Amino acid sequence: xxxxxxxxxxxxxxxxxxxxxxxxxxxxxxxxxxxxxxxxxxxxxxxxxxxxxxxxxxxxxxxxxxxxxxxxxxxxxxxxxxxxxxxxxxxxxxxxxxxxxxxxxxxxxxxxxxxxxxxxxxxxxxxxxxxxxxxxxxxxxxxxxxxxxxxxxxxxxxxxxxxxxxxxxxxxxxxxxxxxxxxxxxxxxxxxxxxxxxxxxxxxxxxxxxxxxxxxxxxxxxxxxxxxxxxxxxxxxxxxxxxxxxxxxxxxxxxxxxxxxxxxxxxxxxxxxxxxxxxxxxxxxxxxxxxxxxxxxxxxxxxxxxxxxxxxxxxxxxxxxxxxxxxxxxxxxxxxxxxxxxxxxxxxxxxxxxxxxxxxxxxxxxxxxxxxxxxxxxxxxxxxxxxxxxxxxxxxxxxxxxxxxxxxxxxxxxxxxxxxxxxxxxxxxxxxxxxxxxxxxxxxxxxxxxxxxxxxxxxx
Amino acid sequence: xxxxxxxxxxxxxxxxxxxxxxxxxxxxxxxxxxxxxxxxxxxxxxxxxxxxxxxxxxxxxxxxxxxxxxxxxxxxxxxxxxxxxxxxxxxxxxxxxxxxxxxxxxxxxxxxxxxxxxxxxxxxxxxxxxxxxxxxxxxxxxxxxxxxxxxxxxxxxxxxxxxxxxxxxxxxx
Numbered sequence: 001x002x003x004x005x006x007x008x009x010x011x012x013x014x015x016x017x018x019x020x021x022x023x024x025x026x027x028x029x030x031x032x033x034x035x036x037x038x039x040x041x042x043x044x045x046x047x048x049x050x051x052x053x054x055x056x057x058x059x060x061x062x063x064x065x066x067x068x069x070x071x072x073x074x075x076x077x078x079x080x081x082x083x084x085x086x087x088x089x090x091x092x093x094x095x096x097x098x099x100x101x102x103x104x105x106x107x108x109x110x111x112x113x114x115x116x117x118x119x120x121x122x123x124x125x126x127x128x129x130x131x132x133x134x135x136x137x138x139x140x141x142x143x144x145x146x147x148x149x150x151x152x153x154x155x156x157x158x159x160x161x162x163x164x165x166x167x168x169x170x171x172x173x174x175x176x177x178x179x180x181x182x183x184x185x186x187x188x189x190x191x192x193x194x195x196x197x198x199x200x201x202x203x204x205x206x207x208x209x210x211x212x213x214x215x216x217x218x219x220x221x222x223x224x225x226x227x228x229x230x231x232x233x234x235x236x237x238x239x240x241x242x243x244x245x246x247x248x249x250x251x252x253x254x255x256x257x258x259x260x261x262x263x264x265x266x267x268x269x270x271x272x273x274x275x276x277x278x279x280x281x282x283x284x285x286x287x288x289x290x291x292x293x294x295x296x297x298x299x300x301x302x303x304x305x306x307x308x309x310x311x312x313x314x315x316x317x318x319x320x321x322x323x324x325x326x327x328x329x330x331x332x333x334x335x336x337x338x339x340x341x342x343x344x345x346x347x348x349x350x351x352x353x354x355x356x357x358x359x360x361x362x363x364x365x366x367x368x369x370x371x372x373x374x375x376x377x378x379x380x381x382x383x384x385x386x387x388x389x390x391x392x393x394x395x396x397x398x399x400x401x402x403x404x405x406x407x408x409x410x411x412x413x414x415x416x417x418x419x420x421x422x423x424x425x426x427x428x429x430x431x432x433x434x435x436x437x438x439x440x441x442x443x444x445x446x447x448x449x450x451x452x453x454x455x456x457x458x459x460x
Numbered sequence: 461x462x463x464x465x466x467x468x469x470x471x472x473x474x475x476x477x478x479x480x481x482x483x484x485x486x487x488x489x490x491x492x493x494x495x496x497x498x499x500x501x502x503x504x505x506x507x508x509x510x511x512x513x514x515x516x517x518x519x520x521x522x523x524x525x526x527x528x529x530x531x532x533x534x535x536x537x538x539x540x541x542x543x544x545x546x547x548x549x550x551x552x553x554x555x556x557x558x559x560x561x562x563x564x565x566x567x568x569x570x571x572x573x574x575x576x577x578x579x580x581x582x583x584x585x586x587x588x589x590x591x592x593x594x595x596x597x598x599x600x601x602x603x604x605x606x607x608x609x610x611x612x613x614x615x616x617x618x619x620x621x622x623x624x625x626x627x628x629x630x631x632x633x
Contacts, residue, residue: 322479347502350506360520
C-alpha cells in the first residue's frame with residue numbers, strides 16, 4: 001500500500017534537496033520543500049545536512065525516495081521472448097548479470113516492461129542495473145537521517161518517468177560539475193553525462209564553444225531518437241537550469257526548450273512555486289507514489305552467489321544431520337550398562353517375588369481348607385442325641401475331613417428311623433440328609449432294624 | 461535452474477543414505493531401550509510384592525505346624541480338653557506323615573472314653589481352641605452293650621508345606 005506521505009530526496013555534490021508530497025483524493029500535493037547547501041569536501045556531514053533539509057521541509061521521519069547517482073546506475077532496453085507478465089521478473093533476474101556493466105557479483109535492478117509487441121509477443125523492458133554497494137550506501141544515508149528507504153531508483157529514469165507524457169522528453173539536468181542528458185521513451189533509453197557544470201554553462205552566452213558542446217551532444221541524442229514517432233521536447237532541470245540557457249538551446253537547435261516547474265507538472269498540485277532544482281526530488285517522490293513499482297531497485301544475487309548460498313545451506317543441513325546422527329550414536333550406545341543391568345536384576349527379582357507370592361497364596365488357601373475348624377461336629381452329635389426319639393439307639397458317629405458325616409444305630413422299627421430322619425431334617429446341623437440303609441437285625445431275641453444315616457456338615 | 465551439479469547431487473544422496481543407515485538403527489535402539497519410568501515402576505512393584513510376600517509368609521506360618529511341634533501340641537490339646545470334659549484319654553499314637561497336595565500332614569490318633577455327653581463336650585472344647593491343629597476325624601461308638609460309655613477315635617492333625625524338589629535335593633546328601 002502506497003504511503004500517504006512520501007519524501008523525495010535529491011543528493012547532489014553541492015546541496016541536498018527535499019520535497020514532501022502528500023496523497024489526497026485529487027492526487028499528490030506539495031507539502032514542503034527545502035534545499036540546504038552541502039559544505040564542499042565534507043561528505044560525512046551528509047546525514048546531518050539531509051536531516052536539516054527534512055526539518056526545513058516540515059518532516060522529521062517517514063518513507064523516503066531517492067535516486068542513485070548517475071555513475072552507479074546503468075539502463076538499457078532488453079527484448080525478452082514472449083512470456084506471461086509474472087515471468088518477466090524471473091527472466092530479467094537471470095539476465096541481470098549479463099547486462100550489468102559492474103564487475104561486482106552482486107547488483108540491484110529494476111525494470112519497466114512495455115506491453116507485448118502485437119506481432120511477435122516479445123516483451124520490451126527497460127532494465128536498470130545498479131551497484132549493490134551504491135544501493136546499500138543510499139539506504140544507510142537515508143536511515144542515518146531518520147528516514148526509511150521506501151523507493152530507490154535511477155535519476156534519469158525517474159525524471160523521464162515523471163516528464164514523459166504523450167510526447168517524448170529529453171531531460172537536460174544541469175548540476176554543479178556535470179550535465180546529464182536522459183531520454184527514456186518506448187523502447188529507447190539514452191543517457192549521457194557531460195563534464196559541463198552549471199558554472200561553465202552560465203558562460204554559454206559569452207563562450208560559444210560551451211554552448212556548442214552541449215548543443216552537439218543534444219543533437220546526437222535527438223538523432224538517436226529519430227525513430228520516435230514525435231520529436232522529443234527539451235526540458236531543463238537541476239540546480240543550474242536557467243531560462244537563458246533554455247533560450248540559447250532553443251535558438252541553437254530550433255526545438256522547444258523549457259524549464260521544469262511544478263505548476264506545469266500533471267498529477268502534482270503545488271501551492272507554492274517549485275523550481276527546476278527540485279525536479280529530481282519531485283520526480284522520485286511522484287514515481288514512488290504513483291509510478292510503476294517494478295522500477296524500484298532490488299537486490300539481485302547472481303546465480304553463482306545463489307548456488308554458493310544453496311550449497312552453504314545444504315552443507316549446513318548435512319552437518320546438522322551429521323551432528324544429530326553422532327548424538328544418536330552416542331546415545332544409542334544405550335543407557336548406562338550398569339543401569340541396564342540394574343533394571344534387568346530388578347526385573348528378575350520382581351518375577352521371582354511374583355512367583356513366590358503366587359506359591360504362598362496357594363499354600364495359604366490349601367492350609368485354610370485343611371485347618372478348618374470342625375465346630376459343627378460336636379453340635380451335630382449333641383443335637384442328634386437330643387432329637388433321637390425313644391426306641392432309637394446310636395451305635396457310632398463319625399466325621400472325616402472333607403467327607404460326609406455318618407451315624408449308625410439300631411431302632412425298634414423302620415418307622416422310628418423315619419421319625420429320626422424327620423427330626424434331624426429340622427436341625428441346621430444336618431444338611432443333605434440321606435438314609436444309607438435300613439435292614440432287619442436281631443439282638444438276642446428282639447427283632448430290630450439297623451440303619452445308617454449320612455449328612456453334609458454345614459460349611460464353616 | 462540447476463543449483464547443484466549431478467556429481468554434487470549424487471554425493472549428497474550418498475551422504476544422506478550413509479547417515480540414515482547409521483542413524484536409524486541407533487534411533488530405533490534408543491527408542492526401544494527401557495525407559496527410566498520402567499525401572500521406577502519395577503521398583504514400586506518390587507516393594508508391593510515384598511510386602512505381600514511378607515504378609516503371606518506370616519499367614520502361612522500361623523497355619524503351619526511342623527512335625528516336631530505336632531505330637532506335643534496335640535497331646536497337650538487333647539489332655540486339656542479331656543480334663544475339662546471329664547473324659548479319659550486311653551491311647552495316643554502318632555501316625556505316619558502323609559503328603560497331601562502341596563502340604564505334608566502330621567497326625568496323632570487318640571482313643572478317648574467317657575459318656576456320650578462327655579465326649580461331645582470334649583469335642584466342643586477342642587473346637588473352641590485357637591490352634592493350627594485340627595480334629596480331622598471323629599468316630600464315636602458304644603464302648604460296650606451294657607453301659608452308656610462310648611469310645612471316640614480322634615485324629616488330630618497339623619500341616620506344613622511340603623519341601624520343594626530343590627529343598628529335598630539340598631537335604632538328601
